[in-house]
Amino acid sequence: MIAPVKEAEAPATRDFARSKRDSLRIGRLPIHFFATAAIFFACGVVATPFFVSQIVDFFYQPPILALVHTFTLGWITASIMGVMYRYVPALTRHPISYPRVAMWQLALFIIGTIGIISHFANGIWVGTWFSAAILIVSVAMFAANMFPCLYPRLGRGVAETGMFLSTCLLLVAASIGFVLSLDKTYNFLGGDVLTNLASHVHFAAIGWVTLTICAVSYRMLPAFLLPKIQVPRSATWQLLALAIATIALGVTLLIGLRGAIFWSFAIAAALLAYIITMGRLVRSRRMPIDFTARHALAGIAWLVLAIVFGLILAIIGPQGIEGSRIAPAYGAMGLLGWISNFIIGMSYQLFPGFAARARVAAGWRAVTISELSVKTPRWLVFIAYNAGVALLTAGFALSSILLAQVGAVAIAIGGIAYSATTLWTLSFAYRKAVPKAALNPMRVLPS
Numbered sequence: 001m002i003a004p005v006k007e008a009e010a011p012a013t014r015d016f017a018r019s020k021r022d023s024l025r026i027g028r029l030p031i032h033f034f035a036t037a038a039i040f041f042a043c044g045v046v047a048t049p050f051f052v053s054q055i056v057d058f059f060y061q062p063p064i065l066a067l068v069h070t071f072t073l074g075w076i077t078a079s080i081m082g083v084m085y086r087y088v089p090a091l092t093r094h095p096i097s098y099p100r101v102a103m104w105q106l107a108l109f110i111i112g113t114i115g116i117i118s119h120f121a122n123g124i125w126v127g128t129w130f131s132a133a134i135l136i137v138s139v140a141m142f143a144a145n146m147f148p149c150l151y152p153r154l155g156r157g158v159a160e161t162g163m164f165l166s167t168c169l170l171l172v173a174a175s176i177g178f179v180l181s182l183d184k185t186y187n188f189l190g191g192d193v194l195t196n197l198a199s200h201v202h203f204a205a206i207g208w209v210t211l212t213i214c215a216v217s218y219r220m221l222p223a224f225l226l227p228k229i230q231v232p233r234s235a236t237w238q239l240l241a242l243a244i245a246t247i248a249l250g251v252t253l254l255i256g257l258r259g260a261i262f263w264s265f266a267i268a269a270a271l272l273a274y275i276i277t278m279g280r281l282v283r284s285r286r287m288p289i290d291f292t293a294r295h296a297l298a299g300i301a302w303l304v305l306a307i308v309f310g311l312i313l314a315i316i317g318p319q320g321i322e323g324s325r326i327a328p329a330y331g332a333m334g335l336l337g338w339i340s341n342f343i344i345g346m347s348y349q350l351f352p353g354f355a356a357r358a359r360v361a362a363g364w365r366a367v368t369i370s371e372l373s374v375k376t377p378r379w380l381v382f383i384a385y386n387a388g389v390a391l392l393t394a395g396f397a398l399s400s401i402l403l404a405q406v407g408a409v410a411i412a413i414g415g416i417a418y419s420a421t422t423l424w425t426l427s428f429a430y431r432k433a434v435p436k437a438a439l440n441p442m443r444v445l446p447s
């Protein structure tokens with residue numbers, strides 16, 4: 001009599017064990033992405049001072065492409081993918097369809113990113129396009145996990161619509177990157193090298209990264225600042241306008257049509273609408289301004305400056321002496337000022353919570369978000385980092401190596417302090433040990 005019961009229970013037990021393993025895998029997945037991002041960020045900020053004089057010379061050179069992708073892929077894209085793996089299933093109430101594919105996706109992403117950075121650094125284009133192909137496979141696997149969650153909410157949820165579009169544009173950006181690098185070996189593309197480059201840059205930096213940040217912040221910023229989430233009605237239109245203008249600008253640049261300046265102004269208008277909406281939300285806040293909001297506000301200030309510099313660049317072009325000074329200043333404002341400030345601020349709210357949840361999923365002793373947060377160096381990070389970005393961009397715009405060098409060192413100081421404390425927080429998702437604060441007998445226990 002006992003045997004059939006055991007036989008009936010065995011598959012159920014196996015299923016339970018498998019689903020527990022899957023939930024642990026998914027719980028840890030964003031942490032793997034964040035740890036990867038923090039390591040690439042540390043590498044990028046340490047390397048920047050050594051590249052400054054080359055950038056002041058001319059921004060478009062293979063070693064600079066390596067540095068740029070340490071930030072854009074290693075730091076920015078890894079952080080955003082990590083957030084989306086946690087945020088999208090929670091928001092859409094639709095589990096990730098292929099949890100095991102997600103682990104392979106991460107592995108391919110790391111291999112492709114290290115590959116593209118090292119081949120850029122050595123100027124080996126065959127290795128660059130091979131790595132770009134690996135990245136396209138990784139991005140397609142990411143999309144295969146995101147689309148089943150996001151597609152049913154297309155047009156109904158603001159954040160979901162924005163993230164669906166931005167994931168599509170990441171695929172486009174990666175494919176253009178692949179074609180541009182293939183062209184260096186086979187020389188089949190027409191048009192101007194810098195104009196083709198600008199098409200990839202806009203699909204990636206605006207279509208993928210900025211669109212995702214806008215979409216996520218429409219939901220997240222009210223959640224951090226207001227007692228109740230109120231997503232403004234205009235938000236979906238702003239996201240659609242930004243996506244359409246970015247696609248139009250990218251295509252215009254790629255196939256050499258007229259109208260790049262018009263589409264640049266359309267992007268600026270869509271971003272201005274976003275800034276005004278965010279300004280309204282911050283003014284009506286009930287919560288105090290913390291470091292998340294401080295970094296978000298600094299990011300928005302950098303976005304305003306990046307829009308101004310972007311429009312000047314659209315009018316004068318990057319080819320002349322003035323343009324070649326403004327282009328790296330514009331890039332630094334966008335990637336280090338706007339995007340990175342946003343990620344740093346958001347990480348203070350999200351990363352300790354994700355690590356705490358991963359511990360619970362592993363069945364380890366629970367700790368609170370505040371026990372996992374290192375708050376003391378946040379002023380240093382905020383001031384050194386932003387002062388550094390200001391000096392770096394001024395140095396690029398004025399062609400002053402000294403100014404840019406001092407800025408890069410300040411960025412490195414803030415960036416290393418940030419990466420070290422972030423990795424300390426994330427490490428508790430991988431080890432049973434608890435932080436010292438959790439050993440206090442008077443501590444308030446997490447519920």
Ligand code: HEM
Pocket residue numbers: 059060061064065068069072073076077128131132135139170173174175176177178180181193196197200201204205208209331
């Ligand atoms: C997704 C995979 C990606 C691939 C395969 C890729 C590939 C490339 C390639 C091959 C170039 C050089 C093109 C040329 O010399 O003509 C390039 C340049 C550039 N990419 Fe990417 N990229 C990717 C993602 C990104 C992302 C996500 C961003 C921004 C957020 C970005 C920003 C840039 C910038 C700013 C440059 C120009 C840098 C300079 O001139 O110094 N890329 N990319």
